[in-house]
Amino acid sequence: MRIDPHTHSSYSDGTDTPAALMAAAAREGLDVVGLTDHDTTEGWAEAAAAVPRTGVTLLRGTEISCSVDGVTLHLLAYLFDPDYGPLADALTAARQSRSNRTRYMVERLAVDYPITWEDVLAQSSDAVTIGRPHIADALVAAGVFPNRSAAFAGPLATSSPYYVHYWALDPVEACRLVRAAGGVPVAAHPRAANRQRRLVPDATFARMAEAGLAALEVDHRDHDPAQREQARALARELGVGTSGASDYHGDGKPNRLGENLMPPALLEQIVAEGALPLITP
Incomplete structure (x- = not known):
């Protein structure tokens, strides 16, 4: 089973509509694709409507903006109740702050x-x-x-004088909120040092694991072999699973659908623990 659980549509910063994303996933031979737009679930309905004609199963999710001590971390949240008030309010606040x-x-x-x-x-x-x-x-x-x-x-780098910080959830609190909403949290590209000057410390991931973190996204384009091994070792230390994904953005990034994949056993865990079902053909 080929599972790419981390993609973006035009509802956040991808260039494909959700329907076009599902069609692209079918062309790439994916069995399951996760739609994880930043801080929003607005694309879920359109992607779900495309499931019957594409034959690709939809894993519903979002990528939550988080920050601890000025360091950014993104948290993938899967199969949560989008109407759970505290989490919905936090996502709204994050979108407004980013805007x-x-x-x-x-x-x-x-x-x-x-x-x-x-x-x-x-x-x-x-x-x-x-x-x-x-x-x-x-x-x-x-x-x-x-x-x-x-x-x-260049000018959009986090080290640039043009860069402006924005409000984001603490990642430990984000894990708690996702679990309270019936969802399953996975830390996105936790060792992507090329994205920013500092990384989230291991102690924070330990507290996230205590708050319900299910896995670390290890296999990702922004992790070199050494960073992948560091993330894999941290996952073993924390007793959480490992994942992989493309972080596809359409034409917005070179990342290609299916270039990294989630292990089927982790998807089974997410489905077993999540509040929502997969959308299947």
């Missing part, structure tokens, strides 16, 4: 680059969560950079 941060960054960038807030909105399509990838697309459209990756390596 405000995006506006502030555009104001800073506009001093030196040909970009406006309207340019960013023009690139966000039907996105519920507007963030740095849409700024990158606006900069690419203006001819300043050749692609998103180049923009992120």
Whole structure:
């Protein structure tokens, strides 16, 4: 069984609609795909409607923005009740904070680059969560950079003077909220050192495990072999599972569907522990 549990649609920072994402998953020969847009579940219904015609099973999820001591961490949450108030409120707050941060960054960038807030909105399509990838697309459209990756390596980097921090949940509290909502939390790319200058310490992952963390996403494009082994060793130490995924964003990133996969046994655990079922053909 080929399971890619971490992908994004145009409802956050991907370029494919949820329906197009499901069709792409079918073309790549995936059996199961997880839709995990940033801080939103808005794409679930469209993706679910595409299940019968694509034959691909849908794993519903989201990627929650978290931060501890100024260090960013993303938490994948699967099969939770989207109407659970405390978690829904936190996701709403995160989306608003990200949108405000995006506006502030555009104001800073506009001093030196040909970009406006309207340019960013023009690139966000039907996105519920507007963030740095849409700024990158606006900069690419203006001819300043050749692609998103180049923009992120430049003025959109976390070390850039244009960067603005935003509010995000503490990852331990996020794990508790996901479990309270009947969901299953998995830490996304926990050793991706190329994304930021500092990494979340192991002690935080230990507290996340106590709060219900199910697994670490080990096999990911942003982990080199040494980082994968570090993450695998940490998972063994914590007594949690390991996962893998593409983190597909359509044309927004070079990541390709199915380039890393989730073990079927972990999917079985998520289904057994989650409040929602898989959407099957």
